[in-house]
Amino acid sequence: MVKPKEIESFDELRKFRLADEGYFVITDTTRHAIIHKVNATCIKADSFNLKVTINGRKQGSYFWVDSIATAAREFGAVRCKVCKPELSLVHPSTFET
Ligand SMILES: [Zn+2]
Numbered sequence: 001m002v003k004p005k006e007i008e009s010f011d012e013l014r015k016f017r018l019a020d021e022g023y024f025v026i027t028d029t030t031r032h033a034i035i036h037k038v039n040a041t042c043i044k045a046d047s048f049n050l051k052v053t054i055n056g057r058k059q060g061s062y063f064w065v066d067s068i069a070t071a072a073r074e075f076g077a078v079r080c081k082v083c084k085p086e087l088s089l090v091h092p093s094t095f096e097t
Helices: 010-019 045-054 068-075
Strands: 023-028 031-037 062-065
Touching (some): 045 062
Antiparallel strands (some): 023 031, 023 062
């Protein structure tokens, strides 16, 4: 397992999206943490800026995780109903020989 990585800038967020591996977990002080696909359309620059830059991560934050299992264990996170990350449980590298 790789440790979750807190995302501190939009540039970091962009790099994770380009790498197209793992998942994002968005935490929130008022509700459950939610797991999203790394390239989901529900990951929005405006929301990221509000939470991380403007609110200074006081009401929640963005994390990158290597797997859904990590997200569940570390954050008690639930899967996003919009991008449905459970559909990509099998990592592409599983198919490499
Ligand atoms: Zn989502």
